[in-house]
Amino acid sequence: MTDQLTLVDGEPQPRAQCHNDRESLLDSVSYFAIGFVLVGLVFSAIGFLYPRDLERDPSASAAENERVEADYMQLTNALNSIIIAGMILTGLGGLILSGIFTNTVVCRECQRRDDENRTLTSQQTTSREESPAAHRPITTATNSADSNVNYGTVSQASPNAQ
Numbered sequence: 001m002t003d004q005l006t007l008v009d010g011e012p013q014p015r016a017q018c019h020n021d022r023e024s025l026l027d028s029v030s031y032f033a034i035g036f037v038l039v040g041l042v043f044s045a046i047g048f049l050y051p052r053d054l055e056r057d058p059s060a061s062a063a064e065n066e067r068v069e070a071d072y073m074q075l076t077n078a079l080n081s082i083i084i085a086g087m088i089l090t091g092l093g094g095l096i097l098s099g100i101f102t103n104t105v106v107c108r109e110c111q112r113r114d115d116e117n118r119t120l121t122s123q124q125t126t127s128r129e130e131s132p133a134a135h136r137p138i139t140t141a142t143n144s145a146d147s148n149v150n151y152g153t154v155s156q157a158s159p160n161a162q
Contacts, residue, residue: 030100036093043086047079 054072056065 026100026104030097033093033096033100036089036096038093040086040089040091040093043082043089045086047083047086050079052076052079 052075054069056068060068
């Protein structure tokens with residue numbers, strides 16, 4: 001982003017924005033997170049799409065069938081491990097991406113509020129310079145029923161109340 005200037009109290013001030021270094025870091029981290037998600041999806045797809053059918057040969061000996069079954073169990077364990085690794089990578093990438101997205105949204109909202117506050121401050125400053133009546137305190141009408149009630153203040157205890 002370019003350095004933009006805003007007016008605060010009639011003087012140009014640099015705008016509070018994220019620096020290019022921070023943005024490039026967030027971009028790099030988001031690329032890694034997208035890579036984690038994609039690699040995790042590929043791992044999971046490989047684990048689920050690889051055929052798991054055990055074909056037994058009825059003419060083979062019992063020792064041969066036990067060896068094939070042991071190999072099948074090792075293959076199943078390896079595929080399950082690949083699926084779990086893929087799910088972990090997908091979840092980790094999604095978690096990182098959601099954190100970056102949330103950080104970006106909150107940062108932009110804070111910048112928008114800062115810009116609004118600066119605009120209001122500069123408008124109030126210019127209106128005070130134009131009108132001396134702006135320095136007078138603002139009085140508000142109160143309801144007569146509420147006139148004796150103190151909101152948010154601590155009053156002295158009366159000597160009779162114990």
